Amino acid sequence: MSTNEAILSAARRSAQAHGYGGLNIRDLAGEVGIKAASIYHHFPSKAELGAAVAKRYWEDTVADLEAMSQETPEPRDALRKYPQIFRRSLENGNRLCLGSFMSAEYDDLPEPVKKEVQTFADVNVAWIGKMLKTAGVVTAEESEARARAIFAAVAGAQLMARSRSDISLFDTLIESYREAGLLPA
Amino acid sequence: MSTNEAILSAARRSAQAHGYGGLNIRDLAGEVGIKAASIYHHFPSKAELGAAVAKRYWEDTVADLEAMSQETPEPRDALRKYPQIFRRSLENGNRLCLGSFMSAEYDDLPEPVKKEVQTFADVNVAWIGKMLKTAGVVTAEESEARARAIFAAVAGAQLMARSRSDISLFDTLIESYREAGLLPA
DNA sequence: CGTCATCTACCTAACATTTGGTAGGTAAAC
DNA sequence: GTTTACCTACCAAATGTTAGGTAGATGACG
Numbered sequence: 001m002s003t004n005e006a007i008l009s010a011a012r013r014s015a016q017a018h019g020y021g022g023l024n025i026r027d028l029a030g031e032v033g034i035k036a037a038s039i040y041h042h043f044p045s046k047a048e049l050g051a052a053v054a055k056r057y058w059e060d061t062v063a064d065l066e067a068m069s070q071e072t073p074e075p076r077d078a079l080r081k082y083p084q085i086f087r088r089s090l091e092n093g094n095r096l097c098l099g100s101f102m103s104a105e106y107d108d109l110p111e112p113v114k115k116e117v118q119t120f121a122d123v124n125v126a127w128i129g130k131m132l133k134t135a136g137v138v139t140a141e142e143s144e145a146r147a148r149a150i151f152a153a154v155a156g157a158q159l160m161a162r163s164r165s166d167i168s169l170f171d172t173l174i175e176s177y178r179e180a181g182l183l184p185a
Numbered sequence: 186m187s188t189n190e191a192i193l194s195a196a197r198r199s200a201q202a203h204g205y206g207g208l209n210i211r212d213l214a215g216e217v218g219i220k221a222a223s224i225y226h227h228f229p230s231k232a233e234l235g236a237a238v239a240k241r242y243w244e245d246t247v248a249d250l251e252a253m254s255q256e257t258p259e260p261r262d263a264l265r266k267y268p269q270i271f272r273r274s275l276e277n278g279n280r281l282c283l284g285s286f287m288s289a290e291y292d293d294l295p296e297p298v299k300k301e302v303q304t305f306a307d308v309n310v311a312w313i314g315k316m317l318k319t320a321g322v323v324t325a326e327e328s329e330a331r332a333r334a335i336f337a338a339v340a341g342a343q344l345m346a347r348s349r350s351d352i353s354l355f356d357t358l359i360e361s362y363r364e365a366g367l368l369p370a
Numbered sequence: 371c372g373t374c375a376t377c378t379a380c381c382t383a384a385c386a387t388t389t390g391g392t393a394g395g396t397a398a399a400c
Numbered sequence: 401g402t403t404t405a406c407c408t409a410c411c412a413a414a415t416g417t418t419a420g421g422t423a424g425a426t427g428a429c430g
Contacts, residue, residue: 003405018293021206025390037392038406046390096289103348104281104289108203117348142364148345148354149361153334156341160333163288163302169333176334179327181366188379210416222418223380231416 004042006032011053016095019105020050020113047110054116057098058123061085065127075135076184082128082150083174083183086158090167099124100155124151137184153177189227191217196238201280204290205235205298232295239301242283243308246270250312260320261369267313267335268359268368271343275352284309285340309336322369338362 001009010031015023025046029036043049064085072078089095099120102109106117129147132138138146154174161170177183186194195216200208210231214221228234249270257263274280284305287294294302314332317323323331339359346355362368 019204019206019289021204022290022293024388026388034405035407036390037408040391041405094292100344101289103344104204104286105207106348107279108207121345121348142361145357145361146365149338149342149358149365152341152345152358153338153362153367154341155344156337156339157334159285159288159340159344160306160337163291163306172330173334173337176327176330177338177367180331180334182338182362209414211414219379220381221416222382225417226379 003032003034007039007042007049008053008056011049012057012098013093013095015050015053016089016098016101017093019101020109021105023050047112050110051112051116054098054102054113054120058116058120061120062123062127065123069127069131075131076137079128079131079135079137079184082131083154083157083170086154087167087170090158090161090170094162094165096162097155097158100159103155121151135184150177150183153182188217188219192224192227192234193238193241196234197242197283198278198280200235200238201274201283201286202278204286205294206290208235232297235295236297236301239283239287239298239305243301243305246305247308247312250308254312254316260316261322264313264316264320264322264369267316268339268342268355271339272352272355275343275346275355279347279350281347282340282343285344288340306336320369335362335368338367 007028011023011028014028014031018024023046025039026036029039032039039049043052068081068085069075069078072081086097089097099117102113102117103121106114109117125144125147128150129144132143132146133140137143154177157170157173157177160173161167174183178185192213196208196213199213199216203209208231210224211221214224217224224234228237253266253270254260254263257266271282274282284302287298287302288306291299291302310329310332313335314329317328317331318325322328339362342355342358342362345358346352359368363370
């Protein structure tokens with residue numbers, strides 16, 4: 001793994017735990033095993049690093065979602081697996097979805113970071129919407145609105161589970177969404 | 186309004202916009218119209234101030250919820266109004282529910298603040314659960330799980346709407362929850 | 371009633387630490 | 401010999417917090 005990638009991945013982990021505001025150049029450098037000043041050899045500023053992290057985050061998410069619909073061609077089944085993406089963050093050190101954390105911090109985010117955060121939500125909603133439409137769970141007109149609702153609800157579930165450090169709470173919340181009819185059973 | 190209350194209310198507004206980490210003693214003092222050092226005449230530390238803010242926040246929420254079930258005795262109708270509490274934060278300067286913001290920051294919160302954040306979620310879930318049970322929307326055993334799901338979903342909707350600075354998005358998300366059957370129509 | 375001590379609510383001034391960021395150097399790779 | 405990848409050493413700003421002081425209100429007491 002190149003140093004560049006090591007920085008991006010450490011920064012991502014930190015940002016998922018402490019947010020953009022809590023992301024700290026010195027600690028970040030320490031985790032990568034270099035000095036703080038060396039970070040600036042790879043990224044011109046914290047803002048640009050943050051934007052790069054957020055960009056890579058949604059790109060990885062797109063890849064995960066594509067892999068998911070490849071492995072699970074039945075859109076209903078793929079949709080059922082969707083919450084796993086958020087679950088994995090919790091498994092991985094009780095971390096939050098970067099998009100959720102940065103949404104909370106949104107007003108204080110540098111402009112380039114804001115853009116990428118928006119895109120993260122967009123790609124999620126687009127994928128969910130496509131699955132809904134293909135599966136015929138709801139009408140085509142409703143599918144985008146429903147996709148947004150699912151995305152927001154799953155993010156909320158992750159937020160709540162995290163504050164209790166309780167992954168099983170996440171599971172029961174998702175199960176409740178299914179029982180209520182928000183997610184396909 | 187006493188200085189003490191002025192501090193609490195300004196701190197609350199700031200924390201709802203920037204989080205606990207983004208809450209800043211100097212700026213806070215500036216908004217109240219006193220100097221930073223004077224804050225420490227009223228609160229021993231930022232941590233204790235944060236805890237006081239969070240405590241007052243859920244106390245106010247309890248009062249709002251009680252008023253709501255007084256004004257709207259039919260629990261189904263009261264439940265329908267529940268999202269308004271979150272909507273008001275968005276109306277009031279695109280602010281987030283303090284509980285949501287602090288849930289995101291949870292790992293970095295001082296201990297006294299953590300406790301109050303938990304309580305905020307508890308009182309919300311308790312109220313929603315009581316309404317569900319009284320209204321008979323779901324079985325008594327399911328009502329707590331469903332209450333948690335509703336709380337998490339509404340918080341998620343607020344988070345998403347905020348990052349787009351779009352209150353109407355919040356409304357359509359809530360409407361989607363109703364259509365899907367998560368919230369009573 | 372007057373005066374003296376105490377308390378309240380604020381202030382100025384500073385301190386230590388943490389932060390993002392820069393200047394300039396070094397040593398190996400190409 | 402230029403470029404790459406890192407370093408040491410520093411800076412300026414921001415942050416939570418403290419020390420110590422002041423002006424006015426309050427209350428006790430001769």
